[in-house]
Amino acid sequence: MMSTSLKPVRGRAWLFGDNVDTDQIIQGRYLTLLDYSEMAKHAFEIPRPEFSRNVRKNDIVVAGNNFGGGSSREEAPRVLSQLGVGCVLAQSFARLFYRNAINIGLPVLMIPNVTHSVNDGMTLDVNIIKSAVIIKETGETLSGQPLSRMVLDILQAGGAVAWFRKVKESRK
């Protein structure tokens, strides 16, 4: 049984290059902001200052290699999720960003060559469970290695905290 949190995502692509580090996603100086909606106004402020104003629910971040390198800050995936980003597709992820995104319930898929096929603003249909992407404008289909069972379980629960509570409940 699939939870609603993993239904397919349809949204516009926001294209980024290789090695987008955590300071490009959210700068260190905003980490003391206690309110995520305030912090989210500064998401991608350096590479794409218009991002937080123009992003729409279910939009998709598309990036090259090593997305999210650097700091352990969970605020990086958290501000994207706060703004309604539906998922992140990248050629590869830095390990901390990958783990943090799953922990907060933001789907992340590794899709080889995704930046070669997707242009900024294209509409994408993403099947999280199958790790498959259809580009509406070109009809091209891309796919990556499906997520592991454990990762899917955490995402389906809505993140690691919800997953923890679910596991705790089931053991009672």
Add this chain to the structure above:
Amino acid sequence: MGKTLAEKMLATHTEKGKASAGEIVDASIDLLMVHEVLGSRIIPILKEMGVKKIWDPTKVLVVNDHWAPASDTQSAEIHIRNRQFVKEQGITHFCDVNCGICHQVLPEMGLVKPGDLVIGSDSHSTTYGAFNAFSTGLAATDSALILATGKCWFRVPESMKIRIKGQLPEMVMSKDLILKIVSDLGVNGANYRSIEFHGPTVESMSVASRMTMCNMTVEAGAKCGLMMANDAVKEWVTTRNPSAQWTPVAPDKDAHYVADIDIDLDAEPLDPIVALPHSPANGKPVSEVEGLHVDQAFIGSCTNGRLEDLEIAARILKGRKVHQDVRLIITPASQETYVDALRAGYIDTFLSAGAVFTNSTCGACIGGHLGVLGPGEICISSTNRNFRGRMGHPDSKVYLASPATVAATAVKGVITDPRRLI
């Protein structure tokens, strides 16, 4: 098949006592270090989880270090939350704003020993690999789960082996070596992997120099950077935690490594390295950037703010002046380092040279306070990251280097090979 350091260290923390690369294991944590992220993010998550009492208040270290003392009302509120949490939970190990940077104070307090599994809510938690312990950074949600259960899942990393022999030349430091290694590997060259450092160079290194190397393994994407326990580490642990029982961990001879790298510093002498903006993997020999004007020079951080870093800076600055167009800011890694530097006379040397000497904090390294860069400014820094905007304004630029290169640059006003000032 034999086992790597990472496999052995994780195995002893699992119920079955086994761990092989690629496998996912549940492991018991010996120590969790959390800093301001406790107050800002972890406490709200614990509330959401309904956790009233943490798993073991003697196995947690809380440090107020990133904005220490508080730089604004928000960081002040975070510090208040941390202090309250420490009291409510009866947490044994607490460092308020008068202690120093987490990665320095944790070993100073004797809280890491060979074979331990230490987790920190900070990416530079790889530092404790210098003590022959498995250590890595995780973030708020994982920290909250560890606070609740004392356990965490890990994918056992594949390991790469880097064997280093030969001498570092005069004025060339372990920072130059790790900048070279990170640049050779690339920013994700060790992604998800454990880097094992071996060889006589690492065997004879000081604790401080080893910490600098393990600290920066994360800049190549590594999950951890591990070393065997040398005499300096054994002495450190025995002095700092005399009652602790521990056994050094060594890899098996037939352990499997996904990469084997040999570095011979005698055959190929290392030059001072400078990592150009905006990547720590952008390291070049200092000769390629010599003569470039800087506005600020910074010595400090969990990477290079220790006594030996201040010692080499003091040697260069003794009897000299900081260039009139440059501000040199020096931030010790801990209060202990501060006191030691004071007694050794280094602070006198720094102040006479015209430097600013601050209290211990993460401060300038994260663009927090005590040295934030303005638009267009250029900084040479002994820290670990030069991402765009890391130390302040998005239009500022950071060049990473050793404390020796930073000190020499501060004197000359332009990027300078420290060997010119011997």
